[in-house]
Each structure stands twice: as C-alpha cells, then as structure tokens.
Amino acid sequence: MTFDKPKMAIVGAGIGGLTLALSLLKSGYHVDVYEQAAELLELGAGVQLAPNGTRILRHLGLEDALLAGGAVEAAGKEVRIWNTGETWPLFDLGEDSVRRFGAPYWMIHRGDLHRELLSAVVKLAPGSVHTSHRLASFDQSGDGVTLHFANGVSVQADLMIGADGVHSVVRNALVGERKAEFTGIVAWRGMAPMNAIPESLRRNVGTNWIGPGGHCITYPVRGERLMNFVGLVERSDWVKESWVEEGTIEECQADFKEWHPHVHAIIENAGTPFRWALLQRSPLEKWTVGRVTLLGDACHPTLPFLAQGAIMALEDGIVLTRCLDAFEGDFEKAFDRYEQLRLPRTSAIVNGSRANIERFHNPLLAYHAAAVNYVETEWQPEKVRQRYDWLFEYDAMQVAI
Numbered sequence: 001m002t003f004d005k006p007k008m009a010i011v012g013a014g015i016g017g018l019t020l021a022l023s024l025l026k027s028g029y030h031v032d033v034y035e036q037a038a039e040l041l042e043l044g045a046g047v048q049l050a051p052n053g054t055r056i057l058r059h060l061g062l063e064d065a066l067l068a069g070g071a072v073e074a075a076g077k078e079v080r081i082w083n084t085g086e087t088w089p090l091f092d093l094g095e096d097s098v099r100r101f102g103a104p105y106w107m108i109h110r111g112d113l114h115r116e117l118l119s120a121v122v123k124l125a126p127g128s129v130h131t132s133h134r135l136a137s138f139d140q141s142g143d144g145v146t147l148h149f150a151n152g153v154s155v156q157a158d159l160m161i162g163a164d165g166v167h168s169v170v171r172n173a174l175v176g177e178r179k180a181e182f183t184g185i186v187a188w189r190g191m192a193p194m195n196a197i198p199e200s201l202r203r204n205v206g207t208n209w210i211g212p213g214g215h216c217i218t219y220p221v222r223g224e225r226l227m228n229f230v231g232l233v234e235r236s237d238w239v240k241e242s243w244v245e246e247g248t249i250e251e252c253q254a255d256f257k258e259w260h261p262h263v264h265a266i267i268e269n270a271g272t273p274f275r276w277a278l279l280q281r282s283p284l285e286k287w288t289v290g291r292v293t294l295l296g297d298a299c300h301p302t303l304p305f306l307a308q309g310a311i312m313a314l315e316d317g318i319v320l321t322r323c324l325d326a327f328e329g330d331f332e333k334a335f336d337r338y339e340q341l342r343l344p345r346t347s348a349i350v351n352g353s354r355a356n357i358e359r360f361h362n363p364l365l366a367y368h369a370a371a372v373n374y375v376e377t378e379w380q381p382e383k384v385r386q387r388y389d390w391l392f393e394y395d396a397m398q399v400a401i
C-alpha cells in the first residue's frame with residue numbers, strides 16, 4: 001500500500017486492543033496502545049477459541065507460539081446432566097474441526113493468549129504499549145484526536161480506537177452510557193490442577209454441565225495441566241460486574257449443592273474462586289463518531305454463553321485493518337464499512353448468547369426423564385450445527401470489504 005497511513009491510537013491492551021495492534025503493525029501502520037494498568041497481569045480464566053478465532057491467530061503467525069505456550073487442541077465437547085453425570089457428545093473437534101472449518105478448536109489460559117499477543121506486538125514495535133495510561137477524556141477535530149490521560153499526559157493521533165472493554169469510557173463519550181441489566185446470574189471461576197482431580201475427568205474435552213437454574217463449563221488449559229471451571233447460577237444477591245472479586249469455596253459449593261461429585265471435585269481443588277455478576281446490554285445501533293471507533297467488549301459486550309466474546313474482538317481487529325487498507329486512508333469510508341460489516345454479526349452473537357440462558361438452565365432439567373428427553377431433543381446434531389456452524393465458518397480474512 002502506498003497511501004499515507006494514519007497514526008493510530010488504541011485505548012486498552014486487552015485481547016482486542018493487542019490483536020488490532022498486531023494486525024495494523026503487520027500492515028505497516030504506526031500504532032500506540034495505551035493501557036490503564038501499571039502492569040499487564042494475568043487473569044486466571046480460560047478462553048475457548050473456536051475455528052473462527054484460531055484461523056485469525058494462525059493468520060497473525062501465532063500458532064507455534066500459542067501451542068508451545070499451552071493452548072490445548074480440544075478433541076471434542078460434551079453435554080452432561082448436572083446430577084447424574086450422563087453424557088452426550090456435543091461435537092467432535094480435533095481433526096474434525098480442521099476438516100469442517102479449516103482451523104482447529106483451542107482451549108487456552110487467557111494469560112497465555114495475552115502474553116503471546118503482547119510479545120508479538122512489542123517485537124514488531126518496541127515501546128508501542130504504554131502502561132499506566134488511563135484515558136480520562138479525548139477531543140477530536142478535523143485534523144486528529146487528542147487523548148488526555150489521568151497521569152497528565154496528552155498525545156495526538158490521526159485515529160483512535162476504543163478497545164477499553166465493557167466499561168469503556170470511549171463508548172460512553174461517543175454514544176452515551178449503555179444501560180446494563182442484571183441477568184440474575186452469578187458466575188464463579190477457578191482453575192484446578194489436573195493432577196488433583198479424579199482421573200476420569202483428566203480428558204481433553206470441554207464439558208457443559210447443564211442443570212435447572214445453572215450450568216458449569218470445564219475444559220483443560222495450559223498444556224492440560226489445569227482444568228478451567230466456570231459455574232453459573234441463578235441468584236439475585238450479587239450484582240457486581242468485576243473480574244477480581246473473591247468468594248469462598250464453601251459459597252461456591254453451596255451454589256452447586258446436589259450437583260455431581262465430579263463438579264465438586266473441581267470446585268474443591270480450584271483454590272479461592274472468583275465471582276462476578278452477569279450483566280446484559282442490548283446491541284448498539286452505531287459505534288463510530290468521526291475519527292473514533294470501538295472494538296471488542298467496548299461495543300458489543302456479550303454474555304459468555306456462545307464463548308465468542310474474545311473471538312469477536314479478534315474478528316473486529318482483522319476486519320478493521322482490512323477496511324483501512326481497502327479504503328487507502330479514507331477513514332470515514334473505512335470506519336463506515338467496518339461498522340456495517342461487524343454490527344449485524346456481533347448483534348446476532350449477543351442475542352444468541354442471551355437465548356442460551358434458557359437452554360442451559362431449563363427447569364425441565366430438574367426431572368430425570370424430562371432432562372434426558374430435553375438433552376436429546378435440544379442437542380440433536382442438526383440443531384447443534386444450526387447453532388454453531390455460522391459462528392465457526394466466518395473467515396475475517398476473506399469477508400468481502
């Protein structure tokens with residue numbers, strides 16, 4: 001490309017901000033990333049990377065580093081009934097994922113993904129990630145954007161992207177604060193050392209335990225040395241949307257009273273669990289104003305019930321880079337096309353995740369015969385394909401710009 005590439009400022013060095021930075025750097029843009037945290041610390045949580053996400057990470061040249069750094073190529077996923085532990089295959093992954101979707105399905109520790117993204121960015125552009133820079137405000141004119149940070153520093157850029165997560169200050173400034181509704185669901189998370197849990201659980205599969213009013217997701221990460229646990233339960237007394245709030249093992253156990261001993265074996269070994277309240281927000285109608293646009297959770301925060309939140313941020317990064325390249329610096333056209341391409345898909349994912357609450361927590365699951373019948377009906381292979389194939393088939397590198 002020969003056009004004068006705009007100087008890009010990205011707010012937020014999360015998974016989305018770093019993916020965009022890497023993609024832009026590879027396309028020859030000048031990029032600075034501003035992160036509020038003093039240190040980029042590891043959050044103890046897992047991320048499932050479906051083929052629409054791993055395809056991007058491969059494209060960015062990260063496959064070897066991620067596999068060496070602990071990404072687990074999952075053999076499959078299964079559904080289990082909360083109290084009896086009866087099991088149904090959800091889908092095969094491994095070779096089957098590569099054959100059907102052209103890319104594998106990985107399960108990874110968020111810290112491992114974040115570390116590899118950061119290291120790739122810093123390798124290409126040393127000094128481009130600025131920690132201790134919390135964006136306080138910004139203003140834009142015909143010439144550019146000025147970012148003002150809480151530490152007193154101000155900088156200028158041609159274009160700015162708010163990748164500052166669910167509580168985005170950039171989004172609030174662009175389109176106003178978004179009303180969040182409590183779903184009535186609280187999530188627990190933790191990780192158990194694989195060698196501490198029963199041998200029959202030490203398998204390379206993702207499991208979705210479904211029950212009346214709750215569900216649990218477990219899958220291996222970090223080279224199968226840790227079992228990631230997320231337990232979601234309907235209760236109305238905890239409404240804090242935070243990733244760093246500790247609870248107690250006893251309280252987590254009480255929330256899954258009467259669930260299968262395998263669920264309890266993981267909870268007991270997962271150390272002090274963290275908990276947060278799940279809030280939902282309706283999709284935005286628009287997320288660009290002038291020289292500023294948004295990406296990732298800042299513009300389409302979602303419930304985690306399709307495991308696509310981080311992947312949407314990866315897709316955004318690639319599509320935004322391709323739009324900027326395709327319109328050769330005409331940022332208005334590029335941002336417009338980016339929004340046009342990403343809004344319908346991300347809104348469908350946000351709405352689809354919400355629809356899964358009822359599916360995963362159905363009251364029928366309380367009654368054994370009804371539960372078996374329910375799983376056999378709802379998780380029929382054809383229905384599963386309808387729910388997931390459109391997600392996994394999406395190729396951000398090929399979408400027509």
Ligand code: FAD
Nearest residue numbers: 012014015016036048135164165296297307308309310311
């Ligand atoms: P974040 O990762 O939140 O990053 C935002 C960054 O911006 C942070 O580093 C923050 O410190 C920084 N920041 C914020 N404000 C400022 C400011 N004012 N100035 C400077 N910096 C700022 N997704 C999947 O794809 N698969 C899964 O299996 C999956 N499982 C999930 C399970 C759970 C329980 C949850 C809650 C989410 C899950 N997700 C999953 C979703 C995924 O984690 C998020 O969608 C993803 O992290 C969003 O990335 P992001 O970069 O947009 O935001």
